[in-house]
Amino acid sequence: MATTKERPPSAEARALGAELGLSAEQLIEMYRLIALTRAVDERMWVLNRAGKVPFVISGQGHEGAQVGITYSLRKGHDWVVPFYRSVAMVMTFGMTARDIMTAQFARADDTSSGGRQMPGHYGAARHNILSTSSPVATQVLHAVGIALAAKIRGTDQVVVTALGEGASNQGDFHEALNFAGIHRLPVITVVENNGYAISVPSALETAVDDIAVRAAGYAMPGIIVDGADVLGAYKAGREAIERARRGEGPTLIEAKVTRLTAHSSDDQQTKYRSAEELERERERDPLPRFRAQLMDAGILDEEKVAAIETEIKAAVDDATDWAEAQPEPDPATATRHVYAEPEA
Amino acid sequence: MATTKERPPSAEARALGAELGLSAEQLIEMYRLIALTRAVDERMWVLNRAGKVPFVISGQGHEGAQVGITYSLRKGHDWVVPFYRSVAMVMTFGMTARDIMTAQFARADDTSSGGRQMPGHYGAARHNILSTSSPVATQVLHAVGIALAAKIRGTDQVVVTALGEGASNQGDFHEALNFAGIHRLPVITVVENNGYAISVPSALETAVDDIAVRAAGYAMPGIIVDGADVLGAYKAGREAIERARRGEGPTLIEAKVTRLTAHSSDDQQTKYRSAEELERERERDPLPRFRAQLMDAGILDEEKVAAIETEIKAAVDDATDWAEAQPEPDPATATRHVYAEPEA
């Protein structure tokens, strides 16, 4: 990703950096990732309203936790096993705005599925981002299996997977964390708790306030982070990743996030969420909060923020135009990849 | 069940009784249930070795916890949802030695299944004992559903279900307790933890020592009882049942029990359990311990114990002979009960 020229970091910046072992440049990169993801995400909705893409499911409100928690992973070495809200997570791990947009337009060269899956079903073999399906929670077992292979093969890899709090009530979640706990596998399970499973509120999803309390049932740490606090998420993620890499086993991280949009472009959230609630939730948006934090620390200023915005707008425009211009999948390819194809 | 004439209970007996609200007669009935179940169970193995029944799966070592926990239920009003080790539980709730033996011999009038299922798959509609299947943990959801109906219909019923600690790692257990917790359903889930899932030891089943800690993840109490301590089990069971009946919600009870036999007649446990361990485990047998306790309290004496033994031997002989003499299922009935049958 392109960089902008830096001033020597201020005392506050050094403080903020030092405390977390992050350079000003890294902090700015994290900010850029969150802002870029948000811009890509907002564009999806614009395209949907314009009738250009039939479906959108997005991660607005979840980006801070995703970038923070996964930022310490080793790209191309470790693994991420995402879910449909993991836009920021997969972009942090190597996918680009073009990758996201080709999936939105279901183009032939869509990295995730060649236009075969709905948007939001991310995957990229070359980045160790596992292909996402729709049935929720199944991926937690895949992440655990990847971690098992890493342990058996001694590859020193760490796996991060994510799911919603609603999905965490599925049996697969229980079976996955149970197995990860037994073998102390290098896997971090992130529950992005936004308080709803489509329209079903927390109170009808579980009897507990915090999914993290369930970690004790698998003899692993259960950490709660405020999804609007990017650096808090970073700290929790880094510690869990380091612990996993040291062979000290799995971690469950619960990120309290907010869902700033409807569940998907097929949902009408005003039917089950009050205007007041939606208004209130806006305050939990990680993007403005992180921006302010970096500006207070003198790491960002109006000028830099504007520069990044311009840069991001250009990237999103490029990705949109480029993706839209790509060819659609050829029906002649529809029968490919059911089974391995004999080498020519 | 027949009674033996009682002497006026001793001071110790009154003490033991008073503290738990149990009369000497009730304490003796509990003892008789445990002893009878054990005798029936031992007979199954004799018949198996004699080549008279092809399969045995039994509850030796689990009986104390089962009788203790379920003793306070209202027969014919409440429900029990058993598993294959629940011999003592279903006998406490109304099934007889003959019922058990007709299932062992797979006779036509077997209450549980008419000889259609393997022995150990208990069920009795007239006693509100739900039919048992083989796939583990599925019944926990059935118990939760029965409790849901009880709550919606306002029947004031309480449901007790049981499963092994191995089965408690299945997804259905997680989904069941999660739902029971949300709606504070009148259901008690008993995990009979004998340290093994066939040959797989605790350490490879879960990373935690106590399944009970998982109760916190569902906002319900998790109680641990010593399965060799019948009255401790009774106390925990009674409290949970009363709590459920008062509408205060579900409870998870973990009974630490011992499996005194091989997993089933198809298993060779010496292959994975040492002679020392098997020897040591004998000390956790609830039967002699409870007998001694009642004798110390002057509720039982040699004479009474002998009388009960004689009575039980007669009951088991009767059940065996009677069951063996019953007709086998007629193949002409094999197509019945796939769907409802039109009334004649």
Next chain:
Amino acid sequence: MAVMTLIESIRQTLADEMRRDESVIVLGEDVGKKGGVFLATDGLHAEFGGDRVIDTPLTESMIVGASIGASVNGLRPVPEIQFADFIFPAFNQIVSELARMRYRSNGTFNCPVTIRAPYGGGVHGALYHSQSVEAYFTHVPGLKTVVPSTPYDARGLLRSAIRDDDPVLFFEHKKLYRSVRGEVPESDYTIPLGRAQVTREGRHVTVLAYGLMAHYALEAADLVEGEGISVEVIDLRTLRPLDRETVIDSVKKTGKCVIVYEDNRFGGYGAEIAAILAEDAFDYLDGPIVRVTGPDVPGVPYAHTLEDWFMIDPDRIVAAIRQLAAY
């Protein structure tokens, strides 16, 4: 007589049955305030409350497993699986438990449970929001499987399903929810399970279909009529128990049969019908039993170019009819 869509017919039938019988409850993901992702349960929560219209956690095995338990303790649960594609987490509860309760208990327990689920492709749902899953369940003794294709049938069949003392899977094609309208009487009529419907009489070729394909079959029959091909169309409506008599009688008359199903071809539901005809109507067959089916790829792809390739349209049925008629 009221004219309504398929989804309206289902919604009204659910409300009717809940009014008629207080043991009927509805449970599933988002069936409450939201009224279901397709609005099949819209308004039920307001009328009957959270006790009888239960928004469940995101756990299908629980939805079915708890329904089994509730059904043996006096209720008639009508669980909704949000998409048929998501019924698989409940597969063990349905196949091992729900289907076998009556048989394994020698008739002493039974489960009056009706599982509703939207199925089918052509709605940009891709691999996991487009599947036809009937074949996995029609194979299972102890289960009944129903697929309505009209608002009238949906009402009569759903009533029968809910009142049935055995488990019924009730699959509703998403593409029909709002695209098909029809007259639905106010009366409390039912349509017995296990009866197919001859939706068009003909002499030369029998076309067997259900769900969305039952409509395409009729369109195809119209298209070839001008060519002098007289097509008999049968809407199976209930896949199990199968109405063998109606099917076999028609094939005895026409001697030729096209079976249409949207699901993957290999081992799909229609294979059983072909097998039955090849064994029990062999002497009457004047031509091969032709299947028009979805292709054997793991799901309906998303891109419209690929989805169009996957989905059957009336023209493909026409081509099969022509070929067979000319045989």
Next chain:
Amino acid sequence: MAVMTLIESIRQTLADEMRRDESVIVLGEDVGKKGGVFLATDGLHAEFGGDRVIDTPLTESMIVGASIGASVNGLRPVPEIQFADFIFPAFNQIVSELARMRYRSNGTFNCPVTIRAPYGGGVHGALYHSQSVEAYFTHVPGLKTVVPSTPYDARGLLRSAIRDDDPVLFFEHKKLYRSVRGEVPESDYTIPLGRAQVTREGRHVTVLAYGLMAHYALEAADLVEGEGISVEVIDLRTLRPLDRETVIDSVKKTGKCVIVYEDNRFGGYGAEIAAILAEDAFDYLDGPIVRVTGPDVPGVPYAHTLEDWFMIDPDRIVAAIRQLAAY
């Protein structure tokens, strides 16, 4: 050349493959010290240790789900499902995930996983230890399904399955484990997936079968030989991909076909073969396609009187052959 039982052949093949390729691991319930409830993995834990022979918790969805993950990160897992009857908790992982990983990722991920499971009745296993479950999986594009019937085939097919880059379901009939013995060469031979075997040549009737039924079919053929009925027996061995050519060629020759499967009749695997023949070999059929199958009840009952009623024996196949030959 060594003579061994089916279970010995499987055990040795697992050991061979684990020696040959250290990416091969075995996982499942009781596969470690105990060596599996049928001893299929006996000795593997001692030789390869707990890292490559993993006693898992009692959680089938985890067994398959973790195998999927391990397979995309460099391993070739060979999970064991203790009884085929207990594969249903893993149904979602197999059908939604394992089968579709390659297709949905446009060929960028794939899962070399071989799921072994003992299946079949006649062993006093009752409803939940006797099932034939192949039909649920042969319907799924992306999966391969293998059912060996001899020690020789088991070895060659299991090698091919483990070395295959796609998921394979490998079903072993419990009743064959120790009842059938045969010669098995030391050599590293393989039998390609997708090839049926003509186990007996004949002219009048083709009998198609697999697993235990492949043996009964041969017995039946012997029994009618004296009556001048020449039976061709085909052991399908791989149910998907199906060896269409071998099957169709045989039926073109004999004109008559009996399909035998132990599973419930309605919608069982053999229905697809009947459908294929009724469409692609219709012109060659001189008689109905006859199926000899298990009855349509929810499971094999336990009491031996009922189990005997359920199970197919060679005589029932003989009766079908006679009837069809006389047609």
